[in-house]
Amino acid sequence: MSHWTPELLSPAGSLEKLKVAVLYGADAVYLGGQKFGLRQASDNFTYEELAEGVEFAHSRGVLVYVVLNSFLHDKDLLELPEFLTLLVDLKIDAVIVSDLGVIETVLSLTDLVVHLSTQASCLNIESAKLWQQMGVKRIVLGREVTIQEARKIKEATRLEIEMFVHGSMCMSFSGNCVISNYTQGRDSNRGGCAHSCRFEYSLDFKNEDSMENKKAYFMSSKDLEGIRLLPEFIEAGIDSLKVEGRNKSHHYAGTISKVYSEALGHYKKHGHFLSDDMLNWESELRKVSHRDYTTGSLDVYAGVDSIYNQRVDEDNEYVVSGIVLEACVGKHLLVDVKSAFMPGDILEVMPFKTPIENLSVTFLESLSGVSLPKSKPGSVVKIPYILGAEKFNIIRKKA
Amino acid sequence: MNHSQTLVTYVRNIAELNFLAENHNPQVKIELILGTSLLSRFFDNSEHELIELLRKARQMNFSVTLEWDVLNQEDRFLKTIQLIEKLPMHDFFAIRVQDPGAVSFIKEKYPWLKIHLILENGNHNLIGLKKWSEFLGPQLDRLVLSNELSKELLADYSKALSIPIEILTFGRILLFYSPRKLLSPVEKKAVHDQTIEAFGTSEESPHSGFPLIENLHGTFMFNVKDLYLLDQLQALNEMGIHFLRVDLRFDDSFNKFSKTILELFAGTITEPEMSLRQNNPRPLIKGFYNINKSDVLFAKLKNKRTQRLDDFYIGEIVDVERDQQLALLVKSTHWDLSQLPEVKMITPEGKEKILQFTWVKSSLGESVKSVEQNDLVLVPYVNGVTVKTQVYLNPKT
Numbered sequence: 068m069s070h071w072t073p074e075l076l077s078p079a080g081s082l083e084k085l086k087v088a089v090l091y092g093a094d095a096v097y098l099g100g101q102k103f104g105l106r107q108a109s110d111n112f113t114y115e116e117l118a119e120g121v122e123f124a125h126s127r128g129v130l131v132y133v134v135l136n137s138f139l140h141d142k143d144l145l146e147l148p149e150f151l152t153l154l155v156d157l158k159i160d161a162v163i164v165s166d167l168g169v170i171e172t173v174l175s176l177t178d179l180v181v182h183l184s185t186q187a188s189c190l191n192i193e194s195a196k197l198w199q200q201m202g203v204k205r206i207v208l209g210r211e212v213t214i215q216e217a218r219k220i221k222e223a224t225r226l227e228i229e230m231f232v233h234g235s236m237c238m239s240f241s242g243n244c245v246i247s248n249y250t251q252g253r254d255s256n257r258g259g260c261a262h263s264c265r266f267e268y269s270l271d272f273k274n275e276d277s278m279e280n281k282k283a284y285f286m287s288s289k290d291l292e293g294i295r296l297l298p299e300f301i302e303a304g305i306d307s308l309k310v311e312g313r314n315k316s317h318h319y320a321g322t323i324s325k326v327y328s329e330a331l332g333h334y335k336k337h338g339h340f341l342s343d344d345m346l347n348w349e350s351e352l353r354k355v356s357h358r359d360y361t362t363g364s365l366d367v368y369a370g371v372d373s374i375y376n377q378r379v380d381e382d383n384e385y386v387v388s389g390i391v392l393e394a395c396v397g398k399h400l401l402v403d404v405k406s407a408f409m410p411g412d413i414l415e416v417m418p419f420k421t422p423i424e425n426l427s428v429t430f431l432e433s434l435s436g437v438s439l440p441k442s443k444p445g446s447v448v449k450i451p452y453i454l455g456a457e458k459f460n461i462i463r464k465k466a
Numbered sequence: 467m468n469h470s471q472t473l474v475t476y477v478r479n480i481a482e483l484n485f486l487a488e489n490h491n492p493q494v495k496i497e498l499i500l501g502t503s504l505l506s507r508f509f510d511n512s513e514h515e516l517i518e519l520l521r522k523a524r525q526m527n528f529s530v531t532l533e534w535d536v537l538n539q540e541d542r543f544l545k546t547i548q549l550i551e552k553l554p555m556h557d558f559f560a561i562r563v564q565d566p567g568a569v570s571f572i573k574e575k576y577p578w579l580k581i582h583l584i585l586e587n588g589n590h591n592l593i594g595l596k597k598w599s600e601f602l603g604p605q606l607d608r609l610v611l612s613n614e615l616s617k618e619l620l621a622d623y624s625k626a627l628s629i630p631i632e633i634l635t636f637g638r639i640l641l642f643y644s645p646r647k648l649l650s651p652v653e654k655k656a657v658h659d660q661t662i663e664a665f666g667t668s669e670e671s672p673h674s675g676f677p678l679i680e681n682l683h684g685t686f687m688f689n690v691k692d693l694y695l696l697d698q699l700q701a702l703n704e705m706g707i708h709f710l711r712v713d714l715r716f717d718d719s720f721n722k723f724s725k726t727i728l729e730l731f732a733g734t735i736t737e738p739e740m741s742l743r744q745n746n747p748r749p750l751i752k753g754f755y756n757i758n759k760s761d762v763l764f765a766k767l768k769n770k771r772t773q774r775l776d777d778f779y780i781g782e783i784v785d786v787e788r789d790q791q792l793a794l795l796v797k798s799t800h801w802d803l804s805q806l807p808e809v810k811m812i813t814p815e816g817k818e819k820i821l822q823f824t825w826v827k828s829s830l831g832e833s834v835k836s837v838e839q840n841d842l843v844l845v846p847y848v849n850g851v852t853v854k855t856q857v858y859l860n861p862k863t
């Protein structure tokens with residue numbers, strides 16, 4: 068018997084990351100075009116990449132949602148219809164929108180399915196009812212909502228409900244922070260956020276008769292990790308679990324998709340999460356770059372322990388060594404090098420469905436067979452084959 | 467001051483109410499915003515104090531609106547509704563709401579109560595504004611628009627919409643609203659519902675002294691400069707913007723400035739700027755009123771990347787071994803190699819090279835006759851071609 072599980076929705080910051088997320092187990096991916104989305108730093112898709120990505124995902128039964136979640140201005144809306152026509156032609160599965168003008172434009176011109184972005188900060192039943200009347204089919208709830216509240220929203224509206232299960236979090240109510248707009252001249256609701264909430268501040272407290280000064284990273288949030296709460300998500304009937312991070316690495320896209328899909332796969336088969344693998348899954352989640360984990364407001368409203376009172380630390384436990392471009396059985400792997408490694412190094416290959424394997428670099432060659440002392444990022448090299456390795460597997464190394 | 471304009475301002479206590487009653491010129495239209503700590507971000511009145519203020523203000527013939535601008539998750543929202551249901555809603559001229567949940571609730575449960583819809587976050591397009599107007603119909607009495615709209619847009623919207631518009635003309639600019647309590651943990655006191663105020667400065671930001679407030683509803687950060695558009699009353703009037711909000715709730719501003727503001731709206735003074743500038747704790751700015759260029763980055767992004775010409779696209783060079791070969795990652799779905807093709811290569815610098823592939827081999831050195839998407843093949847070395855060069859079938863062949 069197969070047990071119901073929510074959709075696992077992974078970020079696809081680029082075509083390559085889309086493939087990684089799909090192959091590592093995402094049920095759906097979300098991505099941005101060249102305009103209209105909120106992630107200016109991610110390698111947003113050109114039309115052709117979008118076409119390739121949709122074909123790649125759909126041929127593997129994976130859905131594709133396109134983000135149009137900027138708060139668009141009038142002049143942007145003039146350009147939107149042309150893009151919508153392309154999305155309709157590509158048969159994408161939904162658009163993710165936060166602005167009523169965009170919803171109206173999408174619904175008046177196309178029959179695309181509209182998901183309400185978390186940017187719209189939908190927090191309660193009444194709000195969900197309003198957006199339902201506006202024509203949205205799914206709501207990505209604000210990250211401030213608990214799973215139990217989400218369940219009530221779902222029960223009251225029968226709308227599809229999506230919640231964030233993993234990734235970085237805005238400290239503000241989404242869509243309610245314009246720090247960058249006024250301090251950097253960049254619209255944070257149109258992809259220009261300068262992450263001012265991650266800065267250290269010197270705080271002067273106004274007391275009755277004195278000023279007290281303290282320094283703190285007081286408005287920086289820890290990252291969300293909801294793996295332990297998967298039973299609650301399932302029990303509440305949450306339709307989709309979203310992973311934040313279109314700007315994050317291949318390693319991130321692959322690891323998070325693999326871990327959550329394995330966990331959900333376990334539940335699908337056994338109807339519970341009582342698995343020895345839970346510790347393993349958690350340990351894998353710690354290997355990708357993050358700022359300490361919290362369950363945010365999934366269980367109870369986020370409290371003091373959700374604040375990340377330290378400098379954002381880019382030290383990663385693991386670095387991605389490369390992506391497998393070809394696995395020539397019994398002979399070699401061709402690897403697109405992302406960071407340098409050397410003969411003698413022990414690398415780890417992340418297969419799509421099976422446990423991580425160690426790979427000893429007994430030889431390192433150029434494509435013409437010349438031995439190399441070190442791999443160079445941006446090149447392709449030959450290393451030994453390892454059983455189970457496949458095209459698009461991530462290869463990593465302990466930092 | 468043109469008497470078609472209304473001064474919209476907050477009143478927190480009886481003393482402020484009395485002051486306005488005693489000092490305001492009856493020809494000046496004033497609308498008072500009242501609130502209570504559970505419904506409003508920055509009011510700390512109890513429900514009882516609110517009702518008392520409302521009663522008095524009505525006796526004084528003021529037009530009174532109720533502010534419900536907090537954003538609430540479901541469980542907190544239910545508590546808020548319980549309070550709303552206890553209030554004498556018929557005595558309010560209108561209710562000011564931002565959360566779509568509050569909008570929906572009022573529309574359904576109080577269809578006779580006018581709505582002043584706060585659209586200060588986003589809502590920078592006419593299609594959306596019109597949709598809100600259509601959705602709320604005659605119940606919508608006013609749109610409270612964002613301070614990020616330039617004067618051109620405000621004028622356009624005012625012309626295109628039949629609904630009156632309100633904007634903030636003097637006061638703090640809210641930058642950030644979080645439901646989490648962020649100051650009390652630093653102050654090392656237990657997290658509580660009392661109000662804490664502070665000023666934040668970061669070495670990573672060119673600005674210093676961001677006012678911060680933590681209260682029952684979470685944490686708020688304001689800009690280091692306050693908004694000042696009171697020298698634009700005439701221009702705003704000409705645009706058809708008749709509801710001008712002045713926020714004197716912070717920094718003892720009510721005591722310092724209310725008289726001057728009343729005089730300005732009565733037309734007995736024309737230029738309060740000097741007095742406000744001298745006495746306001748922060749510099750004053752016009753914000754985005756003159757021009758909003760915060761989307762420059764957004765515009766730059768357009769067409770930043772080279773577009774692929776997919777009908778003829780083959781793939782991308784991913785490795786170059788000088789004088790040996792190039793590694794080509796095939797991106798097209800299928801590529802028939804029974805005839806070796808003429809190709810056009812476009813380097814990242816935009817240089818074009820047209821040539822014939824004399825061979826195409828696998829990584830084992832074997833000749834290949836057809837390849838699929840994501841296959842890697844080796845092709846002859848071409849001088850000047852680097853990684854990320856895009857490869858196309860030459861359309862002329």
Ligand code: SF4
Pocket residue numbers: 236237238239244245246247255260261262263264265
């Ligand atoms: S500065 Fe922080 S809180 Fe504000 S939009 Fe950016 S990430 Fe969110």
